[in-house]
Amino acid sequence: AQSVTQLGSHVSVSEGALVLLRCNYSSSVPPYLFWYVQYPNQGLQLLLKYTTGATLVKGINGFEAEFKKSETSFHLTKPSAHMSDAAEYFCAVKRETSYDKVIFGPGTSLSVIP
Amino acid sequence: GAVVSQHPSWVICKSGTSVKIECRSLDFQATTMFWYRQFPKQSLMLMATSNEGSKATYEQGVEKDKFLINHASLTLSTLTVTSAHPEDSSFYICSVQTGQGATEAFFGQGTRLTVV
Numbered sequence: 001a002q003s004v005t006q007l008g009s010h011v012s013v014s015e016g017a018l019v020l021l022r023c024n025y026s027s028s029v030p031p032y033l034f035w036y037v038q039y040p041n042q043g044l045q046l047l048l049k050y051t052t053g054a055t056l057v058k059g060i061n062g063f064e065a066e067f068k069k070s071e072t073s074f075h076l077t078k079p080s081a082h083m084s085d086a087a088e089y090f091c092a093v094k095r096e097t098s099y100d101k102v103i104f105g106p107g108t109s110l111s112v113i114p
Numbered sequence: 115g116a117v118v119s120q121h122p123s124w125v126i127c128k129s130g131t132s133v134k135i136e137c138r139s140l141d142f143q144a145t146t147m148f149w150y151r152q153f154p155k156q157s158l159m160l161m162a163t164s165n166e167g168s169k170a171t172y173e174q175g176v177e178k179d180k181f182l183i184n185h186a187s188l189t190l191s192t193l194t195v196t197s198a199h200p201e202d203s204s205f206y207i208c209s210v211q212t213g214q215g216a217t218e219a220f221f222g223q224g225t226r227l228t229v230v
Contacts, residue, residue, distance in 0.1 A: 042224065044158075046220070090158070102209065102211075104159075105157060
């Protein structure tokens with residue numbers, strides 16, 4: 001079975017500060033890993049994904065994440081927070097199988113303080 | 115990527131009535147679609163996997179007779195909440211997967227259902 005945990009249901013950072021959102025997963029098979037962002041009353045937007053290859057993945061809006069198999073982690077970072085980054089962030093996992101369900105973590109709400 | 119459109123974006127209905135939510139894949143033929151439910155301040159929970167031309171596969175604990183799913187074409191899946199109750203009020207989101215190995219998952223904008 002697969003599962004995702006996100007340490008910290010709420011994270012606050014100052015504008016311009018480093019953003020670090022933590023994600024750990026468990027999977028019995030090689031996983032695909034994703035980070036999604038959700039703004040209030042909207043659907044999900046894909047920030048970045050890891051499937052195979054390079055373990056440091058760059059996404060949109062300056063975000064990046066590093067897949068560390070030994071730590072079963074896929075933490076999301078951004079060097080400098082912007083006010084527009086305030087949103088809900090979800091880490092997700094799916095099996096390396098076509099059309100398999102995506103399992104979401106509980107989410108982390110990011111606040112950016114001016 | 116795939117463009118996924120849901121309709122309506124929000125709906126208010128009376129207890130005991132049924133509500134249909136549409137999920138359309140506008141630029142991709144989706145043999146499989148996924149329906150999620152999200153309660154306030156919570157994560158997305160998979161309700162069911164919608165398969166074109168066959169019965170949906172429901173997750174444990176989801177009542178298939180209450181949440182009717184029809185995937186009649188490669189571009190449309192519908193979720194009907196039957197005999198809705200206030201506890202069914204939630205945000206419903208559909209998803210399609212594309213790309214080789216289905217590595218990309220795209221989501222609709224969601225439907226806010228409020229049952230009064």
